Amino acid sequence: MLFFVLKRVAWAILTLLIASWIAFVLVHLSGSTPGGVALGPSATPEEIVAYNESIGWYNPWIQQYFAWVGQVLQGNLGVSLIDGRPIGPDIAKRLPVTAALALGGAIFSAVIGIILGVIAAVRGGAVDRFITILTGILLSLPAFWVGILLVYFFAVQMRLLPATGFVPFEVSPEKWFKSLVLPVLTIALTSAGFVARQTRASMAEALAQEHIRTLRAVGTPPWRIVYVHALRSASLPILATVAVQFIVLFGGSVMIELLFALPGIGQAMQSAVGSADLPFVQALVLVATLVVVVVNLLLETLNRTLDPKLRTS
């Protein structure tokens, strides 16, 4: 077990290094330089060069890369070129927003998806076909478009919820909740299709296993076979799908965050890319990779506890 953990952590660190290296190279390949971005269009070329020299932009890449990694290891993600504020605290403030969005979306899509998938697998026939078509449509809909439709119905027409905007939890839990309902619902609806399809496939496979016959032969009630035995063995692939959804949402909720004006990671990424805030871009790639790597580690650990074959070997 210890060996397993060490091995996984080593891989996680390697992945992080590779992601940080990709981010570093991309930033250095870009047409903009820190000086040009920070000093704005009014700066003279000499001023820009002077600025760049002061931060070591013309040093060899290797040197710059390790200087940056060294900084990061000390917990310093650098300062924004646009407003000069430290990046670390800014990201820390944004993380809970994106986390709430991704977590809420993953949980609700899991609930909707598992229910639909189980019904499809157990009922079969016309119900199954209907759910297959429904999930096919759900997973094809662009989330940001579904979001606008939801805004139109729930905010513009029915005036039940705020259209956009975000209220921090500390300010008002109720308003925080309300500001997240529509974004989370949007994500849940558009991600549920994937979970439903995986659940259906895994349940169908689980129900076709030989031991199901044994269970039926000793008179096990059908609900027990479906919800205890089949769902239990289907739980591993379903969990993996939900984790993938969470990962995708964490980095990919840019559109949702922009649509609903949520100050999360995605929104920061969009504005940093738009304004060529190079250190910010670099830091965000690192943070997003960290989240993916951590979620993957958690998933593997969970898998090992859920799967008796892995746990006991």
Next chain:
Amino acid sequence: MTVSTTAILTIRRSEKRRASRLFRSPTAVIALVWIVGLVIASLTSPLWLRYGPLEQDLSAVLQGPSAAHLLGTDELGRDLLSRIVTAAASTLAIATIPPIVAVAITVPVVLWAARSVRAEGIMNRISEIVMSLPGMVIILAFIAAVGTNMPLVMALFGVLLFGALYRILFGQAKALHQQLFIEAAAVDGVRPMTASFRHVLPNMSTTVIVQFVLFFGIGIMMQAGLAFIGLGPQPPEPTWGGMIQTASRFIFQQPWMMVPTGAVLALTIIAANAFADVLAGGAATPPPLVALRRKRKKATPDADHVVTVGPAETAASTPPEATALFPVEPITDYTDTVEIPADTPGTSGPDLTVHPAAGTAVDGELIVEDLVLGVDGGPALVTGVSLHVKPGRVMGLVGESGCGKSVTSYALLGLLSPGLSVRSGRIQWGAVDLAQADEQTLAKVRGHDIAFISQEPSRALDPMFTIGWQLAVAIKRLRRVNTKEARAIAAQLLDDVGIVDAPRVLKSYPHQISGGMAQRVAIALALAGSPRLLVADEPTTALDVTIQAEILALLRTLVADRGMSVILVTHDLGVVADLCDDVSVMYAGQIVETGSVRDVLVRPEHPYTMALLAADPHAIIDFEGTTRLASIPGQVPLPGSWTAGCRFAQRCRFARDECMTAVPLDPRAEGVGGVRCVRRDEVRGRQEEWRTPVLIGGGDL
């Protein structure tokens, strides 16, 4: 030679199947028409659109649909239809970049990794790392570096899809490489590279195409998403994502604006995904699942079925639906019931008469009568099987593989696989007809009255739960005791089935114990409800010979101690001689000979039984001076190919023209029971002839 023929055949078949699946599916045709139509409309748009995509009309801003602007206008009075259609061609063209790049990178890598163990190790790691990269964030960082050059950004997206595609394709390529024909090709000296391209790649082609189409849809979605957040092609160039973004800004003034663009975008992605679904062939037509709910069958016309029927009447009493559904199958004999002469002695012998009054079985007695099982919408698998198991007796059900033994045993407890069902006949257990019983009635019988042991002990237990838990749950329900008592009973049961280390086994998971041990546990589980009848479907087939003997000894002890009756499905006549009181020999879905073990094994009257005996390596009956084992030429005919006459005739060395007519189950010449052979009196006692390898039979073997 054979190798490549096989491979070519598989490929051709799969390509043909794929094409026919696409053209027979209305979904696929509509999806294709939509996408192709959109591209054509877009490319020809300058010829037929009334407004250019950039043509502003500030007197007609934010309009809904009208005759002038079929889909309305945007905030600058530009025609939405014109903008949507104009954007289509480039969007769809650029959306092919991610799948092209992903496939171009992944397929060669997969073919390489599937061939070489070292490459496999490296590529697995690399794909793992690529999968762990936050795709969207990397793409955005890339845009920060290279700008909003869509083809380039989409090419990077394709590179990032490598991880996912590799994982999907590698498993398949690996499995293909391990298939015999590819290994055979390697032995034949086909170069690995050639083998990959000739055998592996074509067989993966469907998966590759499906993924290509799915990635195409994702490519459209990604472009729209980037344009939506302002990082796509820059205005005023029309993009679907950009138009939806504009619509979201004017949601209060003109909500209509989000409808046309969003709908076209959504429909295009739906079309791509639906097309991929049909190609994959899986999601659209789901495989049959375990029917946990049994469909009620229509009433069968044998409610007042007469017990003794002559062959002529038998033909008349053929269930009409069977004839209607299977006109090609000339089976007319659906009954196995025979009249036993009144003076037949010995009530302890197998009694084939069915109680004439109502056909109800005595408590603990199983009467199967005229059981017909079949594939729904397909051929019959078992036709007119009758069995009679008296309390405390062991009935063997023997025959080669594919004779319908296991299916019959499943049917006794309503455990038929989905897609199979009881067409007619009765399974009388006490006052209940299990063939007609609903799931609730069956649940009361299963485990309590009749228990079941399956062929493969290692797969018979749920791998996710400990043995103790599985036993305790069943015991709690079947014996209505609390958890603590159930645990004690579970330990006792394991002890009863000869497991010495019960506490350890109780704590184990099924994968931690051996096959023989698992079969003992499965037997303990079957005993949990103290059943009176045990249906054992080849309980020793999957086990080592030494373990087989132990399990048989255990079964013998259990029968003796508990007075259970047993139906033992097996193909091993040694097991029958060892354990059974009575035996029914099945061939091609019907019983060809039945009687007491002594009668059937010592004085077989059916040529098939004789052949089986002569082919039995255990040589349970000593035929003097002969050591040669018989082999029965040919194979068991497949369901659906059975003829009206004797189904064994084709392989029978005694077959004559008279065997081509329907054969009833007649009473045995000696002893109690039945034989289905018109030449019974001529062939009786000639079992030794099977040992000489002369092939006669139907003449074509």
